[in-house]
Amino acid sequence: MPKAHREQWATRSGFLLAAIGSAVGLGNIWRFPYVAYESGGGAFLVPYLVALLTAGIPLLILSYTIGHRFRASPPVALRRLSRPAEAIGWWQVLISFFIAIYYAVIIAWAIRYAGFSIGQQWGAEPGPFFESTFVGITEAGDFGTYNIGVAVPLVAVWIIVLLLLGFGVRRGIEVANKIFMPLLLVLFGALVVRAVTLEGAGEGLDALFAPDWSALGDGSVWVAAYGQIFFSLSIGFGIMITYASYLRRKADLTGTALVAGFANSSFELLAGIGVFSALGFMAVQSGGEVQDVAAGGIGLAFVAFPQIISQMPAGDVFGVLFFVSLVVAGLSSLISIVQVVVGAVQDRFGVGRVPAVAVVGGATAVVSIALFPAGQGLILLDTIDHWINQYGIALASLVLVVVVAWALRSLPTLQRYTDTISSVPLRGWWVVTLGAITPVVLGYMMYDSLKAELS
Numbered sequence: 001m002p003k004a005h006r007e008q009w010a011t012r013s014g015f016l017l018a019a020i021g022s023a024v025g026l027g028n029i030w031r032f033p034y035v036a037y038e039s040g041g042g043a044f045l046v047p048y049l050v051a052l053l054t055a056g057i058p059l060l061i062l063s064y065t066i067g068h069r070f071r072a073s074p075p076v077a078l079r080r081l082s083r084p085a086e087a088i089g090w091w092q093v094l095i096s097f098f099i100a101i102y103y104a105v106i107i108a109w110a111i112r113y114a115g116f117s118i119g120q121q122w123g124a125e126p127g128p129f130f131e132s133t134f135v136g137i138t139e140a141g142d143f144g145t146y147n148i149g150v151a152v153p154l155v156a157v158w159i160i161v162l163l164l165l166g167f168g169v170r171r172g173i174e175v176a177n178k179i180f181m182p183l184l185l186v187l188f189g190a191l192v193v194r195a196v197t198l199e200g201a202g203e204g205l206d207a208l209f210a211p212d213w214s215a216l217g218d219g220s221v222w223v224a225a226y227g228q229i230f231f232s233l234s235i236g237f238g239i240m241i242t243y244a245s246y247l248r249r250k251a252d253l254t255g256t257a258l259v260a261g262f263a264n265s266s267f268e269l270l271a272g273i274g275v276f277s278a279l280g281f282m283a284v285q286s287g288g289e290v291q292d293v294a295a296g297g298i299g300l301a302f303v304a305f306p307q308i309i310s311q312m313p314a315g316d317v318f319g320v321l322f323f324v325s326l327v328v329a330g331l332s333s334l335i336s337i338v339q340v341v342v343g344a345v346q347d348r349f350g351v352g353r354v355p356a357v358a359v360v361g362g363a364t365a366v367v368s369i370a371l372f373p374a375g376q377g378l379i380l381l382d383t384i385d386h387w388i389n390q391y392g393i394a395l396a397s398l399v400l401v402v403v404v405a406w407a408l409r410s411l412p413t414l415q416r417y418t419d420t421i422s423s424v425p426l427r428g429w430w431v432v433t434l435g436a437i438t439p440v441v442l443g444y445m446m447y448d449s450l451k452a453e454l455s
C-alpha cells in the first residue's frame with residue numbers, strides 16, 4: 001500500500017463541485033419530487049430537513065473526515081482506522097459496483113430519448129413504446145433479444161467514464177465536473193423556467209406542496225425522508241471517503257459538507273418545481289387531475305415526460321433539455337461510483353491508475369454491457385435497485401456508524417481532528433447525532449423494509 005504522491009484536486013472548488021456532481025443525479029430529478037408528493041407534500045419538508053441535519057450532513061462529515069484523515073479509498077482508509085473495518089470498505093465497493101452497472105444503463109436510455117425527442121419518435125403511446133419497442137419486453141417472462149439500440153449508447157457511456165477516470169482526479173473528474181455542473185444548472189434552469197410558465201403549472205405545484213400535516217405522525221414518511229437523504233447525498237457507498245482522500249491537508253471539511261448538502265437539496269426542490277409544473281400541464285391537457293398523472297422513476301422520465309413533450313409547443317427543445325439534463329446529472333454521479341471501485345483496487349494492491357481503470361473499470365463496463373441490454377435487463381435493473389435502496393444503503397451506513405461510534409469509540413478523536421482544520425466547529429451535535437440518532441433511524445429503516453417485505 002504505497003502512500004507516495006497521491007493524486008489531489010487542483011482547486012478547492014474542484015472537490016466541492018465533484019461532491020455536488022456526485023450527489024445531484026437521478027435521485028434529485030425523478031426520485032425526490034415523487035417521494036415528497038406521496039409523503040405529505042409540503043409537510044414532507046419537515047422530516048426531510050430533520051433527516052438532512054440529523055443524519056445526512058453528519059454522515060457526510062464523517063465520510064469526509066475518514067477520507068481526509070486516512071488518505072485512501074474505503075477499504076484501506078477503514079483498515080487504517082481498524083484492521084477488521086476493512087470489510088466495511090469492501091462492502092461499500094461492492095454496492096458501488098452494483099449501482100454502477102445499472103445506473104449507466106439509465107444514462108444510455110436518456111441519450112437515446114434525447115434523440116427521440118426530436119419529432120417525438122415515441123409516437124402516440126410512449127408507455128408501450130418504452131416497454132415493448134425500446135426495452136423489448138412483451139410480457140412478463142418473455143425475454144426479448146439483445147438490444148443493440150441500448151447497447152450502442154451504453155458502450156458510449158462507458159467509454160466516456162473510463163476515459164475521464166483514466167485522465168485522473170484533476171484532469172478527468174475535476175475538469176468534467178467543472179463543465180458538467182454549470183451546464184446542468186443552465187439546462188435544467190431553462191427547463192424549469194419553461195415548465196412553470198406552462199398552463200396548469202399552478203395545479204401541479206399545488207399538488208406537490210399542499211401540506212398534509214397528518215403525514216408527520218406516520219413512521220413510513222420519516223423512513224422515506226431519511227431514505228431520500230441517504231440516496232440523494234450518495235452516502236454509504238464510499239464515494240465521499242474516496243473523493244475526500246484526494247483533498248489537500250488544509251481543507252474545510254464541515255463547511256464543504258454544509259454547502260454540498262444544501263446545494264443538493266436546493267437542486268431537489270428546483271426539480272420538484274419543474275417536474276410538478278410539467279405534470280400539472282399534462283393533467284390540464286388531459287382534463288384530469290394531477291393525482292392521475294403523478295409519477296416517479298422510470299415511469300416519469302420515459303413515459304410521462306414523453307407524453308408531456310408531445311403535447312407541448314416546441315416540445316423538441318424541452319425534450320432535449322430534459323434528457324440531456326438527465327445524462328449530465330447521471331454521468332457526474334456515475335464517475336464517482338466507478339472511481340470508488342477503481343480507487344479501492346489502486347490503493348489496496350498498489351496498482352497504477354491506468355491499469356486499474358483498464359482492468360477493474362473495464363470489467364465493470366463489460367458486466368453492464370453484457371447484462372442490461374438483454375430483454376430481461378429492465379427486470380434485473382428493478383431487482384438490483386430495490387435491493388440496494390431497501391437494504392444496501394441503510395446497512396452500509398448502519399454498520400459504519402455502529403463500528404465507529406460504539407465499537408471503536410472513535411468519534412471524539414475524529415471530531416477533534418476535523419475541528420482543527422474546519423471553519424464550522426462540530427461540538428456535541430455531531431457525536432450525538434451519529435452515535436444515537438443515526439443508528440436508531442437506520443435500524444428502524446431496515447426493520448421497516450423487512451416487515452414490508454414479509455407482509
Ligand code: PFF
Binds near residue numbers: 023233
Ligand atoms: N446521489 C445520486 C442521486 O441523487 O441521484 C445517486 C447516486 C449516485 C446514488 C451514486 C448512489 C451513488 F453511488
Ligand code: NA
Binds near residue numbers: 233
Ligand atoms: Na442527489
